[in-house]
Amino acid sequence: MGHRMRTAIQYELGGPEVIRIVEADRPEPRAGEVLVHVRAASVNFGETKVRSGVAEVGPPPFTLGSDLSGVVEQVGAGVGDFAPGDQVYGVFLIGTYADYVAVPAVNLARKPAGIDHVQAAALPVAALTALRAAETAGDLRGRRILIHAAAGGVGHLAVQLAKLRGAHVLATARADKHDFLRGLGVDEPIDYTTHDFTQVARDVDVVFDLVGGDYGKRSLESLRPGGLLLGATLHPGVTEQDARDRGRRYTWVSLGTEGRELDRISALVSAGHVRPHIERTFPLTELVQAHELVETGRVTGKVVITL
Numbered sequence: 347m348g349h350r351m352r353t354a355i356q357y358e359l360g361g362p363e364v365i366r367i368v369e370a371d372r373p374e375p376r377a378g379e380v381l382v383h384v385r386a387a388s389v390n391f392g393e394t395k396v397r398s399g400v401a402e403v404g405p406p407p408f409t410l411g412s413d414l415s416g417v418v419e420q421v422g423a424g425v426g427d428f429a430p431g432d433q434v435y436g437v438f439l440i441g442t443y444a445d446y447v448a449v450p451a452v453n454l455a456r457k458p459a460g461i462d463h464v465q466a467a468a469l470p471v472a473a474l475t476a477l478r479a480a481e482t483a484g485d486l487r488g489r490r491i492l493i494h495a496a497a498g499g500v501g502h503l504a505v506q507l508a509k510l511r512g513a514h515v516l517a518t519a520r521a522d523k524h525d526f527l528r529g530l531g532v533d534e535p536i537d538y539t540t541h542d543f544t545q546v547a548r549d550v551d552v553v554f555d556l557v558g559g560d561y562g563k564r565s566l567e568s569l570r571p572g573g574l575l576l577g578a579t580l581h582p583g584v585t586e587q588d589a590r591d592r593g594r595r596y597t598w599v600s601l602g603t604e605g606r607e608l609d610r611i612s613a614l615v616s617a618g619h620v621r622p623h624i625e626r627t628f629p630l631t632e633l634v635q636a637h638e639l640v641e642t643g644r645v646t647g648k649v650v651i652t653l
């Protein structure tokens with residue numbers, strides 16, 4: 347019998363309580379793969395949707411988890427970029443809530459110097475999504491961008507990238523999060539519970555919508571003619587045709603998953619331009635509680651699992 351490890355698994359779709367922590371055989375890295383000893387993994391809002399079945403990835407059993415930071419244990423045939431002992435982080439869309447995971451080498455990058463595994467694990471999915479959005483937005487110098495759910499995992503990194511690119515940033519969050527947003531550089535925080543954002547945020551060049559639903563069409567009202575709406579949620583609530591009918595543009599953005607894109611995040615982190623905020627960490631044994639917290643939709647920054 348090979349080495350044993352702990353892994354999270356769910357045998358059915360449902361609430362956080364369907365997640366079990368079980369023992370399993372440690373995987374062997376196949377050609378092109380790296381076996382990583384996981385030290386930290388984050389919980390993304392999207393994973394709560396996969397867990398419950400709102401977002402379909404196929405029938406259970408499966409192991410959730412998309413981000414990881416850890417140490418290379420072993421490399422598969424043909425892997426030249428990494429060696430045992432290297433500190434790495436990466437994005438692997440399903441299965442990182444485990445002590446060990448075999449990940450394609452192309453999905454990994456070297457962990458930025460100067461941040462720990464918890465901070466590194468907070469970055470991949472959220473930062474790569476924010477980077478895609480910032481790049482899709484084009485030249486942001488002197489432009490007005492409205493970011494919805496700006497205090498969340500993707501949002502708080504999107505704010506930092508928008509400020510770095512010279513934008514004037516408007517951002518929605520509850521009032522108790524406005525100091526946090528100002529600390530990130532937000533110019534105009536908007537409390538969406540007391541103000542209709544479409545009345546406060548006018549003539550913006552770009553909206554990055556991380557809420558979806560009715561925010562999709564409503565966000566078109568905040569845009570100047572010709573402005574760009576970027577959606578990223580499962581139910582963006584708007585189509586390209588809706589935007590065209592209003593003389594605006596709409597594009598859906600999705601994260602890149604390659605290590606060489608993460609290298610660009612590493613450079614931004616090392617230069618001090620991007621810093622993840624961690625609301626709370628939980629040990630793997632409390633993954634259920636971590637899912638309960640993320641599912642509230644009220645998280646500031648990121649929630650990270652330690653192993």
Ligand SMILES: NC(=O)c1ccc[n+]([C@@H]2O[C@H](COP(=O)([O-])OP(=O)(O)OC[C@H]3O[C@@H](n4cnc5c(N)ncnc54)[C@H](OP(=O)(O)O)[C@@H]3O)[C@@H](O)[C@H]2O)c1
Nearest residue numbers: 391392475495497498499500519520578579600601644645
């Ligand atoms: N397309 C992709 O590749 C991709 C990648 C990653 C994530 N996503 C999607 O992007 C969305 C955000 O993900 P995330 O991980 O950043 O989520 P998250 O961290 O769970 O977001 C939490 C934040 O949402 C804010 N929020 C909730 N309702 C709001 C509302 N009505 N108006 C404004 N802010 C609101 C909360 O602030 P308050 O408490 O102040 O309300 C909280 O700070 C999710 O739908 C996720 O599935 C897509």
